[in-house]
Structures are given as structure tokens and as C-alpha cells.
Amino acid sequence: LQPPEKPLQAEEWNKLREDFQLPQIFEEVMLNSMIRCNSPIDVAKSLLTHVAKRNGDIAYNVLVKYLTLCVQQGQVSEICDVYDIMKVRFKILESGAYNLLVKGLSNSDQWRMALTLLEEIKKIMIPSRTCYESCIKAASRHQEMKVAFELYKEMLAKDVVPTLEVLQSFFNFSRGMKDAELQKELFGILLYLRENQIYPHKTFMRSIKLWFESIPGGNWKGRMTKIEDSGQCPVCKHQLEDSNLTEEEYSNLSERIIRDVIHGTDTFRKTSPKEFEAFQTFVENRLPFDIVIDGLNVSHIKSRKMQCQNLFDAVNSLAKDNARLLVLGRKHMLMNSSNWKKEIMKEMQNKADFFFAENISEDDAFLLYATLRSGKHCRFVTRDFLRDHKACLSDSLTRHLFRKWQRGHQIIFSSVFSQQPAFRYDCVVQTTGDTWHIPYKDVFEEKYSYQVPRKWLCIQQKL
Amino acid sequence: MQCAKMLLRKIVRSSVLPFAAQHGMKKDLFPLSRTLSLSLCLKQDKSCEPSEKLDLDEWKKVMKSGLQEEVTETVSEPKELSGLAAARETLEMWRLAGKAVPENISEEQLKTFMECPSKSAKKKYLRYLHVKELHKKSEKRKMAEKRERRLEAQDQASNTDETKKSSFICLWSSTMDKAYNWRAAQSMIFGQPLVFDMSYEKEMTLREVTNTVRQIVMSESCNRRSVDPFHIHFCNFKDDSLYHREFIKQYREAWGKLLITVTDQCYTEIFPKEKLIYLTADSPKVMKTFDHDKIYIVGSMVDKSIKTGVSLARAKRLGLETAALPLEKYLLWSAGAKNLTLDQMMHILLTLKDTADWKKALEFVPKRKYCGFVNKPVQELKKTLDLINTFKLGKGREGAEKQFAKNHPKK
Numbered sequence: 015l016q017p018p019e020k021p022l023q024a025e026e027w028n029k030l031r032e033d034f035q036l037p038q039i040f041e042e043v044m045l046n047s048m049i050r051c052n053s054p055i056d057v058a059k060s061l062l063t064h065v066a067k068r069n070g071d072i073a074y075n076v077l078v079k080y081l082t083l084c085v086q087q088g089q090v091s092e093i094c095d096v097y098d099i100m101k102v103r104f105k106i107l108e109s110g111a112y113n114l115l116v117k118g119l120s121n122s123d124q125w126r127m128a129l130t131l132l133e134e135i136k137k138i139m140i141p142s143r144t145c146y147e148s149c150i151k152a153a154s155r156h157q158e159m160k161v162a163f164e165l166y167k168e169m170l171a172k173d174v175v176p177t178l179e180v181l182q183s184f185f186n187f188s189r190g191m192k193d194a195e196l197q198k199e200l201f202g203i204l205l206y207l208r209e210n211q212i213y214p215h216k217t218f219m220r221s222i223k224l225w226f227e228s229i230p231g232g233n234w235k236g237r238m239t240k241i242e243d244s245g246q247c248p249v250c251k252h253q254l255e256d257s258n259l260t261e262e263e264y265s266n267l268s269e270r271i272i273r274d275v276i277h278g279t280d281t282f283r284k285t286s287p288k289e290f291e292a293f294q295t296f297v298e299n300r301l302p303f304d305i306v307i308d309g310l311n312v313s314h315i316k317s318r319k320m321q322c323q324n325l326f327d328a329v330n331s332l333a334k335d336n337a338r339l340l341v342l343g344r345k346h347m348l349m350n351s352s353n354w355k356k357e358i359m360k361e362m363q364n365k366a367d368f369f370f371a372e373n374i375s376e377d378d379a380f381l382l383y384a385t386l387r388s389g390k391h392c393r394f395v396t397r398d399f400l401r402d403h404k405a406c407l408s409d410s411l412t413r414h415l416f417r418k419w420q421r422g423h424q425i426i427f428s429s430v431f432s433q434q435p436a437f438r439y440d441c442v443v444q445t446t447g448d449t450w451h452i453p454y455k456d457v458f459e460e461k462y463s464y465q466v467p468r469k470w471l472c473i474q475q476k477l
Numbered sequence: 478m479q480c481a482k483m484l485l486r487k488i489v490r491s492s493v494l495p496f497a498a499q500h501g502m503k504k505d506l507f508p509l510s511r512t513l514s515l516s517l518c519l520k521q522d523k524s525c526e527p528s529e530k531l532d533l534d535e536w537k538k539v540m541k542s543g544l545q546e547e548v549t550e551t552v553s554e555p556k557e558l559s560g561l562a563a564a565r566e567t568l569e570m571w572r573l574a575g576k577a578v579p580e581n582i583s584e585e586q587l588k589t590f591m592e593c594p595s596k597s598a599k600k601k602y603l604r605y606l607h608v609k610e611l612h613k614k615s616e617k618r619k620m621a622e623k624r625e626r627r628l629e630a631q632d633q634a635s636n637t638d639e640t641k642k643s644s645f646i647c648l649w650s651s652t653m654d655k656a657y658n659w660r661a662a663q664s665m666i667f668g669q670p671l672v673f674d675m676s677y678e679k680e681m682t683l684r685e686v687t688n689t690v691r692q693i694v695m696s697e698s699c700n701r702r703s704v705d706p707f708h709i710h711f712c713n714f715k716d717d718s719l720y721h722r723e724f725i726k727q728y729r730e731a732w733g734k735l736l737i738t739v740t741d742q743c744y745t746e747i748f749p750k751e752k753l754i755y756l757t758a759d760s761p762k763v764m765k766t767f768d769h770d771k772i773y774i775v776g777s778m779v780d781k782s783i784k785t786g787v788s789l790a791r792a793k794r795l796g797l798e799t800a801a802l803p804l805e806k807y808l809l810w811s812a813g814a815k816n817l818t819l820d821q822m823m824h825i826l827l828t829l830k831d832t833a834d835w836k837k838a839l840e841f842v843p844k845r846k847y848c849g850f851v852n853k854p855v856q857e858l859k860k861t862l863d864l865i866n867t868f869k870l871g872k873g874r875e876g877a878e879k880q881f882a883k884n885h886p887k888k
Contacts, residue, residue, distance in 0.1 A: 021533060042575075059533040066536035074573035106563075108570035138563060279680075282790035345555050374789070397690045 017048045021060030024067060026333045041065055044047075045079035055092060058083050074104065074306050078111050085118035093118040094127075098449060106138050115215075116145045119154035129161070143174050150180050153306050154187040156201035162187075170206075178218055180321055181207075183219040189228040195417060200225065204450065208443040219454035219471050226450070226473050236473040245439030249472040252449055254439035257422030258390050259415060267415045268386040276379045280311075284376040293380055298369055300340070302388040305332055305425070307366070308396035309380050313353075315397070315427055321353040328395065329362050339366035340384055342377045378403060385423065393423045418442075421466065441466040448475040564591050568603070579606040604815045605684075622853040657701045661736035668708035670772045671700075671826065673819075674754075675720050676713040677778035680787055683719065685779045689819070690723035693777060696823035699736065703827045709737040711777075712744045720777070745795055748772050755792035756822070759785055760799035763806065767829035775822055783814060807839050808847040817842060 015034070022030070027218075031040045041061065048058055060082055077096060084092040087376070097115055100107055107115075112135050120128040132149050135141045146169045153162040162184065169176055181203050188196055200362065204222075207214065214222065223236035237249045245254045259267065281287050312328045313321035325341070332339060348370060350356045362368070370379050373447050385394040400420060405411045421437045443452050450473040453466065491817070564587055571580040577600075586606060593599040673693060678686060700706045714720065725732050744753060755774045756764075774797070776788040792799045802825065804815055817825070821841050828838040836850060 056533055059536065062536040063539075066539035070539065072536060072540060074570070075575045078574060095537060099537065103540065104569060104570065104573075106566050108567060108574050110574055138567065158691075174554075206587060280787070280790045282793045283786040286793060374793075 015043055015047050017044060017051055018057055019053075019320075021056045022064075023060075024064045027061060027064040041073075041076050042079065045076060045083065049079065049083050049086060052086060053083070055080075055087060055089055057386045074100075074111075076136055078114065081111060081114045081118070081391075085114050088118070088121060090118070090122040090124055097131075109139065113142055113144055116141075117148045118335075120148040125152035125156065132165075140172055140174065143169070145179060146174060147177050147180050148178075150185045154183050157187065159184075159188060159196055159199075178212070178214065181212075182218045182221050185218075185225040185446070189225050190230065192230045197229065199226065201445075204443050204445070204452070207452075209414075210410075211417065211442055213453050213455050213467050215455045215457070222452060223471055223473065233442065233476045234270050234473055235476060236471055237468050239472050240468055242437060243438065247449075247451060247470070247472050250449055250474045252446065252451070252472075254451060255442075255444050257418065257437050257440045259419055264419075265413055266387075266392065267412065267419060268383075269404075270407055270412045271379075271382050271386060271416075272407055273363055274412075275403050276383060278406060284379050285371065286375070289372060289375060293371070293383070296369055297340075297384050297387055300338075302338070303340040303367070303384060303392055304337040304388075304454075305339050306385045306388070306392065306394040307332070307339060307341045307379055308377065308394070308398065309341045309347065310377065311396045311398055312427060320355070322347070322355055322358045326358050326362055329366050332395070333365050341366050341368045342380050342384070343368060343370050344373050344375070344377060345370045346373050393425050395425045395427065397426055448477070449473065483700075528563055561587055561590065571603070577604045577607040579603065581609045582606065627723070658736060660704075661701050661706050664706040664708045665736055665738070666786045668706055668749065669769060670710055671707035671823075671831065672710045672712050672748075672772060672774040673777045674713060674744065674755075674774050674788075674791070675718075675777050676712050676743075677716075677776060677787070678715075678719050678790070680778060680780065680784060681744045682781075685781055687723055689777050690720060692779065692819035694727050695820040697735070699820060700825055700827065701736075703831070705831060707827070707830075710744070710747070711737065712742060712747070712774075713741040714739050714741055716741070743795075744772070744774055747798075750795075750797065753797050755788065755797045755799045756801070757788040757792065757799055758801050758817075759789040759848060760792075760801040762798070763803045764800040765803070767826070767833060769830070773826065777789050777819065779818075780816070802839075803835065804839070804842065804847075807835050807851055808842060809849050809851055811846065811848045813843070813846040 018026075018030075030044075031037050034040045034043070036043075044061060045058060048299075062072060062076070062080060064182055065076065077100060081093065083094050084096065093115065096170055099219065100111065111453065112131070116128045116131055116135075119125060119131065129152075132141055132145060135145065146165055150162045150165050150169075153159075153165065166176065166180065166184070169180075184200060184203060188200060198288060206212075210323065219238075226232070226234040226236055239249045241247055241254060245256065246252070247254060258264075276284060278284065281290065285293075307325075309325055313322050313325040315328070329339060329341065347354050348359065369380065371380060378400065381394055381396065381398075385392050404413055404416050404420075407416055418440060421441065441453050443450070445451070450471075452471040452473070454469055455467045456469060561584070565582070568578055568582060568587075568590075572580065579586075590599060590602055593602055673696075677689075681689065697709060698708060728735065740747070752770065752772050753774060754768075755769050755776075757776065774792075776791070778788065780787070789799060801815070802817075804810060821843070824841040825838045828834070828841070832838070839850075
């Protein structure tokens with residue numbers, strides 16, 4: 015349905031409407047295509063006039079469609095008019111119309127009206143994140159940073175997750191301002207990124223860099239870099255935080271893994287209390303291990319090779335330097351079969367400790383437990399991303415701890431049999447006061463949750 | 478609710494009336510001017526702008542014209558809305574905006590709606606109510622049509638006035654019911670027990686419990702109609718539980734007259750342990766034949782969020798034997814979870830009991846879940862499938878294997 019280019023008379027609209035297959039929804043469809051084609055609002059107005067004359071009333075959804083068109087074209091006075099009409103006509107509005115109104119007004123000189131509108135929305139519902147986004151951006155665009163930060167804090171208090179754009183706008187609009195209070199707030203945003211393990215994208219990183227460098231008398235200098243495997247920053251020679259958890263975090267995580275992952279709602283789902291007890295005593299008697307291996311996972315690395323041969327190769331390559339190994343497997347591995355040869359299994363058992371779980375038990379949970387019990391130095395080998403186990407943890411804080419610990423302790427064998435070492439340093443926003451290190455993503459969206467960015471922004475204060 | 482509706486009606490009326498009056502007044506003048514303008518247009522060049530005479534903001538006037546009286550009305554209305562009323566108001570606005578929202582909503586449903594923990598949960602719940610309402614409406618419409626047709630047919634029949642004589646007695650449904658009940662009663666003495674394990678209430682949401690109960694009701698009815706019914710046991714059944722309340726909602730007074738055994742005892746207390754087999758899709762053991770001496774247990778649970786291993790855990794805890802249907806062996810599985818609904822299970826078990834024919838029994842697995850029955854050994858089929866895939870992808874066999882290993886890192 016092609017919208018007309020010029021406003022039409024009532025008769026012409028009538029004719030178009032009658033030619034349409036479903037006259038009841040003609041206005042809606044027509045306005046939709048006007049929005050798509052960005053038609054002049056005069057055309058839409060003539061349609062509304064026609065509808066108003068015919069019915070003596072215009073339905074709410076048609077008004078909202080018209081509002082969308084006005085917002086799209088930034089027709090502020092029209093937006094205000096529609097709002098006036100809606101306000102008197104309906105007791106309250108729904109979120110769609112509110113979002114449009116706030117968005118439309120915040121982009122104009124009437125932006126303060128958007129703020130009052132936000133107050134009105136709050137009386138009825140929790141405003142959406144886009145509502146907050148529009149208001150915060152409008153306030154910071156007009157250098158009302160205090161208002162913007164108030165809204166931002168309110169947002170966090172209501173568990174509305176701010177978009178990266180909101181955070182970025184704070185840095186964009188605070189450039190060149192000398193205000194200690196403001197500086198503290200912006201550092202707070204960086205710490206928010208740290209706590210939630212959010213990585214800014216490239217343009218956001220630039221905003222951060224430019225803001226730092228614009229602080230009058232701050233003497234900040236930012237450089238893009240890559241961190242060495244040792245965890246040292248090549249620019250400022252600073253050693254990054256290591257990936258170890260603190261004592262408290264560590265014991266917290268171990269406790270939660272046992273409670274949520276291994277036991278969950280029912281210990282019988284993943285193992286049985288008897289088996290778990292047997293495993294616990296087994297582990298306690300042989301502690302500590304250096305490397306815990308997921309036997310079945312490793313045995314599938316090369317599909318053309320015999321499974322036990324794969325495991326044997328892995329154990330051999332890890333058994334150097336007197337490392338104490340624990341291999342977790344299932345009982346069926348002990349049955350002599352085409353894939354599991356008894357002799358090789360015997361030979362392996364001389365080099366490493368083995369624990370065989372029931373065939374229907376989940377060995378991953380045991381893997382986590384044994385590694386955590388062995389202490390901070392212990393690492394584990396599996397290609398599994400352990401996402402299902404992470405999902406068992408009930409709160410996001412523990413999930414973050416788990417990801418951090420996993421990054422630092424998981425060794426991944428790729429099929430060419432080279433090890434990908436665990437990260438030695440922690441991949442989060444970090445500071446020492448006179449330096450900031452901020453990992454960032456090249457692309458806008460990070461595709462996989464297990465991938466961490468390799469590029470960093472190093473910011474240094476030269477005093 | 479009533480008050481809000483009234484108000485709405487008033488608004489609509491008040492905004493229509495003044496316009497009509499206005500229109501009526503103009504009517505006398507309008508036709509003349511229109512013909513004039515049209516003829517002018519015709520005479521002049523086509524490029525003449527008809528829009529020049531269009532008052533583009535007229536719609537605003539129309540919208541506002543009705544408002545004067547209305548403002549005085551809303552002033553008397555209390556400004557602040559209470560929780561429930563506000564929720565109702567929001568719903569109404571969503572409905573006006575064209576979202577999937579039911580037209581009528583009861584107090585109870587409104588409360589459930591408000592208790593939804595998130596926006597998406599609220600949306601989902603409303604959508605569910607909306608679809609339910611649509612179904613109800615179309616059902617009502619169909620019923621009305623049917624009634625009409627029947628009346629017409631009756632009219633015609635009375636016109637022809639033909640009296641049928643038949644040597645058979647007409648079997649009314651009550652007679653059939655008696656026959657069915659007789660069979661069910663016999664099964665309660667001699668029939669093979671079939672246990673529904675009613676201990677999953679905690680694992681389910683309210684809607685899942687409702688679905689479970691509906692599925693059990695269907696299972697029970699198809700069992701009752703079968704030639705040789707099972708003796709159904711509801712075990713671990715707690716009085717006044719959600720299950721119980723839902724059953725009463727479904728069966729009403731028939732609940733007390735059902736020919737089944739309902740007990741709060743566990744099956745392990747009623748039957749010898751070695752005779753019990755827990756049916757669960759997670760079981761590592763595959764059922765080969767239907768055993769007439771065993772007592773099969775079906776977990777009364779609908780898990781929309783796919784909670785793996787819940788019923789297997791229960792069987793493990795009690796040390797019971799478990800079994801899964803041999804779906805893989807007989808069907809080329811294509812999509813969907815291997816867990817079946819309770820009534821499908823009942824159909825399958827009844828057919829197995831009567832015929833011991835797996836093919837016939839597995840006809841009750843929904844067709845969308847499988848491509849067809851396996852007529853060759855599975856191994857051979859897989860080989861041909863692999864071959865086709867390797868040709869399709871144009872890769873060597875190695876490539877295909879790698880792909881496979883990637884998709885299944887662990888057996």
C-alpha cells in the first residue's frame with residue numbers, strides 16, 4: 015500500500031479505503047506505510063481529519079501511529095498537541111505512547127517536558143530503559159549532569175539496566191569539565207563496568223579516552239594496547255590484577271558450587287548422596303591435585319583416534335613436572351571395549367588418580383568440586399564451556415565469580431593438541447588510582463560469553 | 478470496572494454527539510460548496526491543489542470539541558487510582574493500542590497479572606488469557622451455528638414427517654457410561670495397576686499443574702473406554718493439594734465417583750519394589766516389551782522448562798527400575814523433546830497391553846516429532862544419512878566426522 019504524496023480530500027480517502035481488502039484496518043495499515051516511507055505529516059493529518067469527520071473520534075492506536083510519525087520527523091509542536099489531546103481523552107497512556115512522547119520531546123528544546131512526563135509515568139509504572147535513556151541523554155546534552163546522574167541512579171535502584179549508550183553519553187558530555195564531584199561519578203560508571211564485567215565497544219572506549227584526556231590539569235594520557243601473556247601492560251609496565259579470587263570469594267564460590275550445582279534441588283539428579291560421599295572421601299584422601307581432567311571430554315578430541323588413546327596422550331603431555339593429576343570418568347570406561355582398552359587404562363592409572371562415576375551421573379560437577387577443593391593453584395582440563403553449570407548458580411554475582419575463576423583455571427585442548435593456557439591476569443576494568451586499564455571489544459556486540467577481549471585501553475596520569 | 482466502562486462509554490458518546498450536531502448544521506451549506514469546488518477543479522488544470530481548502534488540523538478540533546464536557550466529568554473523578562483499578566486501566570490502554578490483551582478480565586486474573594514478577598511474564602499471561610478468550614468466543618459462535626442448523630434440520634424433518642422404525646434400541650450415552658463403568662469396576666479388581674506419581678507439585682507452576690490434570694483427565698477417559706482398562710492409582714496424592722483442587726475443578730461431582738484408587742501412600746508402600754518400573758525419558762534403559770506382571774509408574778508432571786532428570790532422580794532415590802520408550806529404535810526422530818504427554822503415554826501403554834505391537838502403539842507419538850518409522854536397522858539408515866550429508870556438503874568423510882565431534886563433544 016503506497017501512501018499518497020499529497021494530502022487527500024475525504025472522498026479520495028473514502029475511495030482508497032473502499033478499494034482496500036480490509037477497510038476496518040485501513041487507517042492502521044496506511045499509517046504504518048507512511049511511517050515506513052516517512053511521508054510528510056500533512057498527508058497523515060488529512061487522513062486523521064477524514065477519520066475524525068467520519069467517526070467523530072480517532073482510535074488510540076491510530077493516534078499512537080501518528081505520534082510515531084511525528085517523533086520520527088521531530089515535529090515538536092505536533093507531539094505536544096497529540097499529548098494534549100491524549101491527556102484529556104484518556105486517563106492514562108500505555109508504555110508505547112509514553113516512550114514515543116519522551117523520545118520526541120527529549121530531542122527538542124522542550125526536553126524539560128520529557129522530564130515532567132517521566133515523573134508522570136513513574137506514578138503508574140516503572141519507566142522503560144529507553145525512557146530513561148532519552149531523558150538522561152537530553153539532560154546531559156544540556157549540561158545538566160546532576161539531573162542526569164540522579165536519573166541514572168534512580169534507574170539502577172529500580173533494577174532497570176542502563177544501555178551502553180547512556181553510559182557513553184555521560185563521558186561524551188562531561189568532556190572538558192573540571193568538577194571533582196562529576197569525576198567521581200564517572201569513575202563510578204567505570205566501576206559499574208568492572209562489577210558487571212561489561213566491556214565497552216570501540217567507540218565507547220574512545221569516549222572514555224577523550225574524556226580522560228580532556229580533564230583540565232589532569233594530565234591523563236590514553237593509549238590502545240595489548241596485554242602480554244604475563245599480564246604486564248607494555249605501555250606503562252604495570253602488572254595487571256591476577257585472575258585469582260580472594261579468599262572470601264573463593265570459599266564463597268566453592269560453597270555455592272556444592273550447594274547449587276552438585277546438590278541443586280535434588281542430589282539424585284546429578285549423582286547420589288552415596289556416590290558424592292564416596293567421591294568426597296576419595297578427594298580428601300588424595301588432596302591436593304594440580305590438574306583435574308574431564309576424561310570423557312578429552313577422549314573425544316580426535317575423532318579418528320581411539321578414545322582411550324586420546325586420553326592417554328593428554329595425560330602424558332600433562333604429567334610433566336610431577337604434576338598431580340586426577341582423571342574423572344565413568345564406569346563404562348573400565349569395560350574392555352573397542353574404544354577403551356584395558357591395558358592402556360591400567361598404564362594410565364599409574365600416572366594419575368582416577369575416579370569413575372556411575373554411568374548416569376554427571377562428572378562435570380565432580381570436576382568443579384575436585385578443582386575447587388584442591389586450592390587456587392589447581393586447574394582443570396575440558397573443552398566444555400560449562401554454561402549449564404554456570405546457569406545453575408542462582409545469582410549473577412556468583413556467576414561472575416564463576417566466569418572469572420573459569421577464565422583463570424580452565425585449560426582447553428584444541429584438536430591439534432596444543433594447550434590454550436588459562437589467563438593469568440583478570441580481564442576487567444581496573445585501576446590503581448593513577449592508571450586505568452579498560453578492556454574493550456572491537457565489534458559492537460560480543461558474540462560469545464566465554465570470549466574476552468584482547469585489546470585494552472591504558473590510561474596513565476603523568477604527574 | 479463498571480465505573481471505568483461507564484466513563485468510557487460516556488466519553489465516546491460525548492465526543493460523538495457534538496460532532497454530529499456540528500455536522501448536521503453544516504450539512505445544509507456543505508453540498509453546495511462541494512459541488513462548486515468540484516466543478517471548479519474539473520474546469521481548471523489537474524494540478525490545482527485540492528489540499529488548499531483542506532483544514533489539516535480539523536481533526537484536532539474534532540477531538541477537542543468533545544472534551545469540554547468531559548473535563549468537568551473527570552474532575553469529579555478521584556485522581557489517584559488504587560492498584561487494581563490502575564492495572565485495569567493499563568490493560569485497557571494496551572487493548573486500545575492493539576496488543577494481545579483479553580477484553581474481559583476477572584478480579585482473580587487481574588491479581589495474578591499483578592503478581593507476575595516481570596514485564597515479559599505479564600505479557601505472556603495476558604497473551605494466554607487473550608488466546609483463551611478468542612477460543613471461547615469462536616466456540617460459542619460455532620455452537621450457535623450448530624444449534625441453528627439443528628433447528629433447521631428439525632424443521633425439515635417435521636415437514637416430511639417420517640417415522641423411523643428400527644429394531645435396535647438406541648444406545649444413549651448413559652447406557653454406554655454404564656458399560657464403561659462396569660469394565661472399569663472390573664479392572665479395579667482384576668486389572669493391571671498403572672501408577673500416576675502425584676509428587677511433582679513443587680516442580681511445577683500453577684499452569685503446568687492445570688495442564689497435568691487436564692492430561693490425566695484425558696488419560697483416564699481413554700482408559701475407561703478401552704477394552705481392558707488399567708487399574709489406575711494416584712499415589713502420593715495429598716488432600717487439598719493443587720492437584721486435588723484442579724481435579725475437582727475438572728471433574729466436579731464426578732470426582733468422588735471415579736473408578737480409580739487415590740491414595741496418599743507411595744507406590745513403594747503398596748506394591749513390591751521389584752515389580753515397579755518407573756517410566757522416564759531420561760532412563761538409560763530402553764523398554765523392549767510390555768510386561769503384564771509389572772507395575773508401570775508415570776510421573777504426573779508437565780515440565781515446560783525441560784527439567785531433565787527430575788523423575789529419574791526420584792526413581793534413583795527409591796532404588797526403582799527405570800525404563801524409557803524405544804522411540805529411537807522405531808522412529809526416525811526429527812524434532813521435539815522425547816517426553817510425551819500423559820494421555821499419549823496412556824494410549825501407547827493401552828495399545829501395547831492389548832496388541833504388543835510397537836508400531837501400532839507408537840502411532841500415538843505426535844507426527845511432527847518424527848519423520849517416519851524405521852524399517853531398516855538403524856545403523857544402516859545412519860550410514861546412508863551420513864553418506865548423503867557428505868555428498869551434500871562436498872566434504873571428505875573426515876570433515877563430516879569433525880563436524881560430528883564438534884556437535885557432540887561428549888557422549
